[in-house]
Amino acid sequence: MTKQIASDAAASCFSAANINGLTLKNRFIKAGTFENMTPNGVPGDRLQRFHGGLADGGIAMTTLGYCAVENDGRLNENMMYMHEGIRVQLSSLIADLHQRGTLVSGQMGHSGGFSKNRQLSRRRPLGPSFGVNGLGIAQGMFFCDAMSLSDIDAMVSSYARAAIFMKSVGFDALEIHFGHGYGLCQFMSPKTNKRKDEYGGSLENRMRLPLRVLTAVREAVGKDFPLLGKISMTEGVRGGLHYDDAVEISKFLDQAGIDGIITSGGTSTMNPMIMFRGGNILPCMLKTEPSRIMRMILRAAGKSMFKDYPYKELYFLEQAKRIREVVSCKMIYVGGASTRASFDQLMAAGFDFIQLGRSLLSDPDLPNRAQAEKGFVSRCTHCNECVSTIESPQGIHCTQFRSMPDIGPSKSFRAICLQ
Ligand SMILES: Cc1cc2nc3c(=O)[nH]c(=O)nc-3n(C[C@H](O)[C@H](O)[C@H](O)COP(=O)(O)O)c2cc1C
Ligand code: SF4
Numbered sequence: 566m567t568k569q570i571a572s573d574a575a576a577s578c579f580s581a582a583n584i585n586g587l588t589l590k591n592r593f594i595k596a597g598t599f600e601n602m603t604p605n606g607v608p609g610d611r612l613q614r615f616h617g618g619l620a621d622g623g624i625a626m627t628t629l630g631y632c633a634v635e636n637d638g639r640l641n642e643n644m645m646y647m648h649e650g651i652r653v654q655l656s657s658l659i660a661d662l663h664q665r666g667t668l669v670s671g672q673m674g675h676s677g678g679f680s681k682n683r684q685l686s687r688r689r690p691l692g693p694s695f696g697v698n699g700l701g702i703a704q705g706m707f708f709c710d711a712m713s714l715s716d717i718d719a720m721v722s723s724y725a726r727a728a729i730f731m732k733s734v735g736f737d738a739l740e741i742h743f744g745h746g747y748g749l750c751q752f753m754s755p756k757t758n759k760r761k762d763e764y765g766g767s768l769e770n771r772m773r774l775p776l777r778v779l780t781a782v783r784e785a786v787g788k789d790f791p792l793l794g795k796i797s798m799t800e801g802v803r804g805g806l807h808y809d810d811a812v813e814i815s816k817f818l819d820q821a822g823i824d825g826i827i828t829s830g831g832t833s834t835m836n837p838m839i840m841f842r843g844g845n846i847l848p849c850m851l852k853t854e855p856s857r858i859m860r861m862i863l864r865a866a867g868k869s870m871f872k873d874y875p876y877k878e879l880y881f882l883e884q885a886k887r888i889r890e891v892v893s894c895k896m897i898y899v900g901g902a903s904t905r906a907s908f909d910q911l912m913a914a915g916f917d918f919i920q921l922g923r924s925l926l927s928d929p930d931l932p933n934r935a936q937a938e939k940g941f942v943s944r945c946t947h948c949n950e951c952v953s954t955i956e957s958p959q960g961i962h963c964t965q966f967r968s969m970p971d972i973g974p975s976k977s978f979r980a981i982c983l984q
Contacts, residue, residue, distance in 0.1 A: 575913035579936050584895050585791040585824040589625035593932045596920035597630035597672035602960040603645045608654045620667035623932030631674040634727035638675035639682045647727035659735035670738040671731045677748030678709025693752045694759040703856035724778045728785035744797035746832025749775045756805040772817050779821050795827040798884050801836035808884045815888045825895035828885040843876035843947030876947040903943035905935045926951050926963040
């Protein structure tokens with residue numbers, strides 16, 4: 566079914582809208598940005614204050630970034646994974662955000678063969694195929710192993726279990742992470758999936774696990790619960806997924822019953838800068854990376870991985886519009902939306918919701934301010950220093966502006982980066 570784009574009377578980004586029975590008070594959704602505010606995997610006060618600040622700023626729905634579906638789906642041991650041990654903390658965080666008038670989505674992630682989780686239950690992480698585990702080198706986890714068919718079944722069950730748990734603690738929606746080079750994306754990508762069985766080869770085969778996961782999560786939460794999916798429209802590497810594949814992938818997800826598609830790009834594993842555009846994160850990473858081995862690797866290979874992509878407002882718009890044309894589910898734009906003019910442009914182009922990452926780190930009260938000021942422009946300079954704060958003990962924050970009372974800018978962190 567084709568969705569008509571650019572309708573004559575574009576909806577206002579401040580109007581309420583519905584996604585599978587859930588009403589959002591405006592069109593702004595906080596993009597999943599792993600907060601690193603869950604020491605040892607436990608959510609606490611800091612995470613609550615971070616999302617509370619966004620709630621007070623008028624966001625319709627916030628997203629808890631990277632909720633791993635199982636212990637072995639974590640990139641590191643400070644990420645949350647969905648289990649009974651954090652039920653009380655998670656329920657209380659979500660209840661507090663509800664009281665402040667904001668809905669809460671949880672991003673379901675699995676790192677597949679890309680992990681430095683010291684608490685991994687096995688010697689090596691598991692991906693679609695044997696390969697290098699670029700993230701785990703400093704931890705001595707140089708490689709990832711190929712998943713067996715029973716490992717694949719177990720992964721599907723982990724997603725279903727996590728979905729039941731997440732619904733039960735009060736999440737209003739779930740966002741399955743199909744992008745950025747993590748577990749499901751590794752299966753979708755011909756670059757990382759070299760399997761010879763029914764899970765490898767054609768796009769249909771490479772989509773088999775992601776679609777099984779979507780079906781299992783749908784069965785777990787029921788037909789009336791909003792399920793979003795975040796994809797990478799391109800991996801930005803030779804032999805990987807590209808924009809044409811994204812059109813087909815989106816059709817698969819739409820037909821399988823996803824309620825909304827979030828059109829991102831790039832991979833954390835191979836080409837992260839295509840996801841962000843703007844200031845290159847390599848210099849800051851070289852300064853802040855604690856491991857000597859990783860610093861050596863970054864010096865040797867960093868330039869080919871962290872390419873320069875100048876910032877451009879709405880940098881994914883043209884490619885995301887191609888997907889808008891072929892799916893009937895809701896479309897959620899992400900990538901360089903930081904001015905009131907851009908928000909209006911997205912509504913006019915037929916997008917239903919707008920996810921915001923960095924512009925909410927610099928301006929947590931963005932929705933309220935953009936409503937009050939027609940010419941609103943976020944303060945975010947797209948320097949991308951916040952990306953390198955992902956391992957900061959303070960948790961992620963804007964290094965340029967004191968956007969929340971006790972979160973950023975961290976002078977000491979900036980001083981390190983700018984040395
Ligand atoms: C500090 C930081 C952490 C991020 N972590 C995640 C994450 O956990 N999951 C994810 O899907 N995207 C993550 N992203 C990417 C954002 O969700 C978003 O796709 C990207 O920042 C582009 O949107 P923007 O231009 O509105 O910032 C992160 C971005 C930043 C800045
Ligand atoms: S550090 Fe602040 S100004 Fe720089 S990209 Fe991040 S949010 Fe924007």
